[in-house]
Amino acid sequence: MNIVNVDYDGLIPNNVGLNSDTRVKAALEKWHLGYINWWHDMGPEGFQQSLVYLRTAVSVDPKGWAKFDYVKMPDYKWGILLAPEVPDRKIPFGAHRGEKVWQEVPGEYRAMLRRLIVIQGDTEPASVEQQRFLGKTAPSLYDLRNLFQVNVEEGRHLWAMVYLLQKYFGAEGREEAEELLQRRSGDADTPRMLGAFNEETPDWLSFFMFTFFTDRDGKMQLEALAQSGFDPLSRTTRFMLTEEAHHMFVGETGVGRVIERTCDEMKKAGIADPGNTEAMRKLGVIDLPTIQRKLNLHFSLTLDLFGNEISTNAANAFHAGIKGRFREDKLEDDHRLENGTYPVLRLVGGKIVKEESPALSALNMRLRDDYVAECAAGIGRWNKIIEKYGIPFELKLPHVAFHRQIGEFSKIKADIDGNVLAEADWKKKKDDFLPSNTDRAYIESLMKPESRPGQFASWIAAPKTGIDNKPGDFEYVKIAE
Amino acid sequence: MTAAVKQHLIDPAVCIRCNTCEATCPVGAVTHDANNYVVDASKCQFCMDCVSPCPTGSINHFVEVAKPYSLADQYSWTELPPEDASTEAAAGVEAFDEDAAALLADAHKGSGGKVRRPPSASDPRINLFSRRNPAEATVTGNLRLTPEGASSDIRHIILDFGNTSFPVLEGQSIGIVIPGEGANGRPHALRLFSIASPRDGERPNTNNLSLTVKRVAEKKPDGTELRGVASNYVCDLKQGEKVKVVGPFGSTFLMPDDPEADIIMICTGTGSAPFRGFTERRRRSTPNAKGKLHLFFGARSPQELPYFGPLQKVPKTLLDQELVFSRLANKPKEYVQDRMRKRSADLGPLLKRATTHIYVCGLRGMEAGVEASFDEICQAYGLDWPQLRAAMRESGHYHVETY
Numbered sequence: 001m002n003i004v005n006v007d008y009d010g011l012i013p014n015n016v017g018l019n020s021d022t023r024v025k026a027a028l029e030k031w032h033l034g035y036i037n038w039w040h041d042m043g044p045e046g047f048q049q050s051l052v053y054l055r056t057a058v059s060v061d062p063k064g065w066a067k068f069d070y071v072k073m074p075d076y077k078w079g080i081l082l083a084p085e086v087p088d089r090k091i092p093f094g095a096h097r098g099e100k101v102w103q104e105v106p107g108e109y110r111a112m113l114r115r116l117i118v119i120q121g122d123t124e125p126a127s128v129e130q131q132r133f134l135g136k137t138a139p140s141l142y143d144l145r146n147l148f149q150v151n152v153e154e155g156r157h158l159w160a161m162v163y164l165l166q167k168y169f170g171a172e173g174r175e176e177a178e179e180l181l182q183r184r185s186g187d188a189d190t191p192r193m194l195g196a197f198n199e200e201t202p203d204w205l206s207f208f209m210f211t212f213f214t215d216r217d218g219k220m221q222l223e224a225l226a227q228s229g230f231d232p233l234s235r236t237t238r239f240m241l242t243e244e245a246h247h248m249f250v251g252e253t254g255v256g257r258v259i260e261r262t263c264d265e266m267k268k269a270g271i272a273d274p275g276n277t278e279a280m281r282k283l284g285v286i287d288l289p290t291i292q293r294k295l296n297l298h299f300s301l302t303l304d305l306f307g308n309e310i311s312t313n314a315a316n317a318f319h320a321g322i323k324g325r326f327r328e329d330k331l332e333d334d335h336r337l338e339n340g341t342y343p344v345l346r347l348v349g350g351k352i353v354k355e356e357s358p359a360l361s362a363l364n365m366r367l368r369d370d371y372v373a374e375c376a377a378g379i380g381r382w383n384k385i386i387e388k389y390g391i392p393f394e395l396k397l398p399h400v401a402f403h404r405q406i407g408e409f410s411k412i413k414a415d416i417d418g419n420v421l422a423e424a425d426w427k428k429k430k431d432d433f434l435p436s437n438t439d440r441a442y443i444e445s446l447m448k449p450e451s452r453p454g455q456f457a458s459w460i461a462a463p464k465t466g467i468d469n470k471p472g473d474f475e476y477v478k479i480a481e
Numbered sequence: 482m483t484a485a486v487k488q489h490l491i492d493p494a495v496c497i498r499c500n501t502c503e504a505t506c507p508v509g510a511v512t513h514d515a516n517n518y519v520v521d522a523s524k525c526q527f528c529m530d531c532v533s534p535c536p537t538g539s540i541n542h543f544v545e546v547a548k549p550y551s552l553a554d555q556y557s558w559t560e561l562p563p564e565d566a567s568t569e570a571a572a573g574v575e576a577f578d579e580d581a582a583a584l585l586a587d588a589h590k591g592s593g594g595k596v597r598r599p600p601s602a603s604d605p606r607i608n609l610f611s612r613r614n615p616a617e618a619t620v621t622g623n624l625r626l627t628p629e630g631a632s633s634d635i636r637h638i639i640l641d642f643g644n645t646s647f648p649v650l651e652g653q654s655i656g657i658v659i660p661g662e663g664a665n666g667r668p669h670a671l672r673l674f675s676i677a678s679p680r681d682g683e684r685p686n687t688n689n690l691s692l693t694v695k696r697v698a699e700k701k702p703d704g705t706e707l708r709g710v711a712s713n714y715v716c717d718l719k720q721g722e723k724v725k726v727v728g729p730f731g732s733t734f735l736m737p738d739d740p741e742a743d744i745i746m747i748c749t750g751t752g753s754a755p756f757r758g759f760t761e762r763r764r765r766s767t768p769n770a771k772g773k774l775h776l777f778f779g780a781r782s783p784q785e786l787p788y789f790g791p792l793q794k795v796p797k798t799l800l801d802q803e804l805v806f807s808r809l810a811n812k813p814k815e816y817v818q819d820r821m822r823k824r825s826a827d828l829g830p831l832l833k834r835a836t837t838h839i840y841v842c843g844l845r846g847m848e849a850g851v852e853a854s855f856d857e858i859c860q861a862y863g864l865d866w867p868q869l870r871a872a873m874r875e876s877g878h879y880h881v882e883t884y
Contacts, residue, residue: 059646061646062531063528063533063609063646063647065646066533067681068604068738069738069766070738241504242501245497245500245501245534245535248497249499253537378497378498384559464494464495465538468603468604469541469604470601470604471600473600474600474601
């Protein structure tokens with residue numbers, strides 16, 4: 001079976017030879033029914049019959065991997081696609097470094113692997129659920145299409161994880177696969193597994209912030225899993241990363257376009273003071289301080305996804321060769337980390353201090369640092385837009401201790417510069433840091449759908465280039481009446 | 482003027498630094514610093530592997546420059562440097578292979594100016610396989626379309642790409658490498674063939690494409706026969722034979738991806754190849770499209786009209802067809818332009834519609850007659866054909882590919 005060649009004949013497009021694997025094929029076909037039901041119940045509300053100009057992954061060969069076409073979302077070809085096998089691949093890190101990669105689940109790491117796959121898998125449908133009402137207020141057909149692209153690809157990523165569960169984890173895997181369809185984002189009784197995936201995505205700025213910050217956590221986790229010694233996991237996550245890049249794109253350019261529109265209107269109206277929120281809101285754009293507060297919220301919620309700074313689970317997963325570091329293959333050290341240390345921010349006696357900790361225990365921290373560096377670079381590009389308009393304002397990442405629910409700093413209140421605050425001070429200043437009810441109400445008031453091709457809502461600029469090189473007035477979604 | 486070289490650049494104002502291109506590049510030509518992702522001009526071989534996976538389109542910039550920009554230049558940019566007019570960018574580059582580019586430029590010159598792709602067309606991939614690094618395809622079909630004894634031998638050739646990705650769009654062409662050498666001791670010149678199948682293959686989701694090829698074998702006045710090397714090689718291919726394919730080529734003569742587009746297709750003989758692809762694409766993707774397909778197809782006789790049989794089965798709701806014959810016994814000669822005039826009551830209103838696209842494909846000799854008919858129809862409907870033609874060409878709605 002050639003890995004590059006995708007079998008499109010069956011119900012489930014795949015390059016894993018599903019046709020000759022009757023047990024897994026039957027299990028997945030059964031699961032498919034539940035998945036489609038879930039998609040109808042919890043997928044994008046109100047657009048299931050619309051024709052959407054979507055990208056479908058059809059091959060893992062870069063020359064022809066994606067094709068664009070109008071598709072009704074329930075007819076999207078959710079397939080199982082693994083990146084080509086790297087011949088003679090060796091486990092790149094941990095105690096088994098240098099040994100041949102595993103093609104089957106190593107017994108001693110079975111529970112750990114299953115948990116990692118289930119947690120990753122749970123985030124995929126969760127974000128579709130969080131975003132299901134956004135279609136009703138899309139600022140353009142272009143953005144509507146991008147939302148749906150993100151949604152169908154999150155759906156495919158669920159498939160990717162479910163394949164691993166069904167193929168390698170027997171009856172337990174089947175149960176986990178079922179439960180992935182049962183949990184619901186934000187549900188009081190059966191919530192999704194991670195906090196940020198139970199938050200609402202009430203408006204489009206939240207969606208863009210979510211794809212910039214929270215999907216980027218997803219990307220970091222996938223990068224770490226792509227290094228895995230369990231080869232099927234490595235191959236499936238490597239291919240997922242190609243799709244995940246589109247989600248980063250939606251977030252970065254989405255927020256960038258909001259900023260651009262605001263700056264443009266400020267300049268036209270001759271508003272020099274970026275703090276003049278009232279004047280900017282009269283223009284129907286989102287003022288820069290509110291964008292900063294949204295950024296503070298989403299960044300801090302996402303940091304919680306990295307878990308505790310010092311973590312035995314992360315150490316074990318690395319030691320076992322299951323989950324590596326960000327771009328492990330590009331790092332130059334012993335890839336075992338049994339002796340080294342890594343600087344970690346900790347809370348000591350109510351103060352935030354940097355301490356050297358054993359490198360193996362500090363892996364969550366390390367991945368989070370790589371994440372923060374990427375976020376900072378993206379924010380630098382947003383600031384370039386503001387700079388271009390000559391507006392004296394700079395977006396900043398808040399301190400990692402700000403507004404945390406998990407880890408070292410969950411016990412304290414800190415401001416965005418990392419100063420520890422007394423509870424009373426926090427209450428007083430909270431609305432300076434995080435979106436207030438007034439902010440939310442204002443943003444909500446802007447959320448009016450714009451469904452004419454080539455037109456954009458008042459608060460967001462048009463993109464620089466179209467999807468698939470399409471022109472500005474391309475009808476990305478043909479909305480079914 | 483200094484000889485220009487092509488260079489692949491990444492637009493730093495659009496790029497999101499996701500690393501997909503660097504991870505994809507098979508020769509390590511893409512690299513980055515803290516600021517930008519850049520392409521090393523000394524390493525990039527224009528294999529295009531990075532283009533399709535890029536989520537932003539920032540990767541899709543090919544410029545002609547006197548001297549390639551260095552890595553240091555590119556690291557320092559916040560946006561692409563402005564292009565000067567003499568090196569107009571490559572949104573319209575049809576091929577990186579110079580011979581293929583020249584052949585297409587010649588074929589498209591009948592449109593009368595710089596051509597553009599239809600605004601809604603899919604983004605084409607070009608030059609994925611070069612003559613140095615061709616794709617291998619297997620001949621899985623070679624069917625004679627014209628009966629034995631007809632004056633022309635026209636073939637339907639199917640090439641299967643097996644496990645190789647060879648993504649094409651309707652209207653694109655491929656080159657076939659002809660083995661051996663010409664009389665001058667050099668490899669045979671490149672010949673292009675229009676693809677006759679839609680993007681997803683002869684049948685949906687097959688990794689193949691088809692060609693419509695006429696065997697060139699003409700009696701010369703001195704009694705000898707002129708035999709086209711390329712067409713005879715292709716028409717003689719046997720099932721199972723392997724051929725070397727380059728391309729795909731062509732980035733303008735493409736089908737609008739818009740169900741509302743009316744498409745007027747005018748062709749003779751093997752010029753029908755792209756329109757077979759267009760029709761099949763529309764039938765598969767949006768059979769109930771609001772826009773309609775209108776075909777004017779000329780040949781000497783039904784026997785010599787490629788796909789005459791299959792055309793009879795295409796429903797009129799999908800394809801309004803006018804098959805026109807110039808050598809029927811007891812009938813006056815009729816050409817496509819004559820039939821166009823007869824249908825002026827339909828063509829006139831179509832020409833007034835912004836969603837109409839026109840494609841002319843076939844022998845160069847047909848251009849003048851087709852032009853004259855459009856001119857006449859325009860006059861009857863208060864339109865100015867030269868003006869309309871220029872406007873349609875500018876907006877990617879008018880396309881000519883003749884030879």
